[in-house]
Amino acid sequence: MHDHRRLGRELELFHADPLSGAGLPVWLPAGAAARHAVEEYVRELERRAGYQHVYSPPLGKRELFELSGHLGYFADDMFPVLRLSADDEFVLRPALCPHHALVYRARGRSYRELPLRIAELGGMYRPERSGVLGGLSRVRAISLNDAHNFCAPEQVGAEVAEVLELTRAAHAALGVRPAGFRLSLRGPGEKYVGDDEEWQRAEELLRAALGGLPYVEAPGEAAFYGPKIDIQVRDAAGRESTLATIQLDFDKPARFDLSYTDGRGRRARPVMVHRSLVGSMERLFAYLIEVHAGAFPAWYAPVQVRVLPVGPAQVAAAEAFRRDCVLAGLRAELVVDGSLGARIRDAAQRRVPYAAVLGAREVAAGQVALRLRDGRGVDPMAAGDALGLIAGVVADRSAELLP
Numbered sequence: 001m002h003d004h005r006r007l008g009r010e011l012e013l014f015h016a017d018p019l020s021g022a023g024l025p026v027w028l029p030a031g032a033a034a035r036h037a038v039e040e041y042v043r044e045l046e047r048r049a050g051y052q053h054v055y056s057p058p059l060g061k062r063e064l065f066e067l068s069g070h071l072g073y074f075a076d077d078m079f080p081v082l083r084l085s086a087d088d089e090f091v092l093r094p095a096l097c098p099h100h101a102l103v104y105r106a107r108g109r110s111y112r113e114l115p116l117r118i119a120e121l122g123g124m125y126r127p128e129r130s131g132v133l134g135g136l137s138r139v140r141a142i143s144l145n146d147a148h149n150f151c152a153p154e155q156v157g158a159e160v161a162e163v164l165e166l167t168r169a170a171h172a173a174l175g176v177r178p179a180g181f182r183l184s185l186r187g188p189g190e191k192y193v194g195d196d197e198e199w200q201r202a203e204e205l206l207r208a209a210l211g212g213l214p215y216v217e218a219p220g221e222a223a224f225y226g227p228k229i230d231i232q233v234r235d236a237a238g239r240e241s242t243l244a245t246i247q248l249d250f251d252k253p254a255r256f257d258l259s260y261t262d263g264r265g266r267r268a269r270p271v272m273v274h275r276s277l278v279g280s281m282e283r284l285f286a287y288l289i290e291v292h293a294g295a296f297p298a299w300y301a302p303v304q305v306r307v308l309p310v311g312p313a314q315v316a317a318a319e320a321f322r323r324d325c326v327l328a329g330l331r332a333e334l335v336v337d338g339s340l341g342a343r344i345r346d347a348a349q350r351r352v353p354y355a356a357v358l359g360a361r362e363v364a365a366g367q368v369a370l371r372l373r374d375g376r377g378v379d380p381m382a383a384g385d386a387l388g389l390i391a392g393v394v395a396d397r398s399a400e401l402l403p
């Protein structure tokens with residue numbers, strides 16, 4: 001059993017300090033390095049798929065969240081309103097959609113711009129009960145990989161299919177193994193907006209996008225504004241949670257009076273697709289730490305290379321190799337204290353993918369000997385070739401440590 005809380009502590013990935021508050025962990029340098037690599041990858045994946053990234057503040061005026069429907073339908077899952085004065089009240093946002101609707105309507109839009117894909121890795125807040133908080137899987141300050149794709153109604157089916165494909169690519173690169181798809185539908189009760197016809201239309205579109213994929217239906221799990229496809233994962237204890245999600249929303253475009261000019265010069269209403277490829281960074285890493293038992297693929301390992309000189313005479317050559325690794329974009333560190341065997345064992349325990357050993361023979365020949373964290377060794381090779389091998393595995397985002 002690999003509990004991400006234990007591994008997070010051992011590998012110094014994040015720290016839960018009571019003074020910071022329950023559900024408010026801090027990311028330590030090693031965890032931040034891994035997260036940074038993942039964020040860069042996701043941003044690049046989205047950029048290539050036509051997404052435009054924005055920044056928006058994690059809190060906004062009360063009126064914004066009244067207009068969005070959050071204060072009316074979602075207030076139980078939000079922190080209380082912050083009051084500066086009677087006419088100056090703020091909300092710690094529980095979602096990014098309201099701000100992205102403002103991005104959309106910052107100017108007039110033409111059908112030629114659609115689908116308009118607005119993405120952000122942004123902060124939001126949910127007041128989870130303290131009893132359910134632990135590690136990174138449930139937190140109160142959330143960093144969400146989010147986007148809102150504004151489509152013409154006839155584009156929605158293709159857009160959802162494309163998001164599913166992008167999700168599949170991201171999950172393959174990260175080593176996410178989905179436990180299944182879920183179609184989350186309305187349940188009984190009054191906590192939903194919109195009319196029956198819209199809900200039915202959205203549901204049909206999502207069923208069509210799922211096509212032949214196996215999925216289960218979950219009544220009562222929809223968002224308050226529309227049905228969604230959830231991509232589920234299972235943690236080490238077997239508990240299921242939602243990682244990625246695609247939601248259809250006809251309601252917010254109406255609330256925010258969003259429009260575009262269609263091909264015949266008429267005013268038309270876009271549909272909003274809310275989507276997250278990998279969910280929040282917190283829940284994603286809770287999952288990745290467990291599924292990889294801390295041994296991340298080399299491309300997002302916090303430290304990719306530990307350089308180990310056998311003795312003091314090799315320290316200068318080892319430091320030069322470390323510097324070359326860093327200049328090549330790798331995360332590398334030099335470790336000189338302790339026996340060579342202990343240092344190799346420690347690198348493996350820390351899940352560092354590669355240890356580069358430099359003894360007298362290697363230095364004389366301009367070589368290094370690579371040891372992998374799984375115990376395999378590679379015959380000594382020219383230092384430049386070793387660096388090229390590691391940089392190649394990292395650039396390919398390979399799950400294997402050798403090409």
Ligand SMILES: [Zn+2]
Nearest residue numbers: 095096097274
């Ligand atoms: Zn949204």
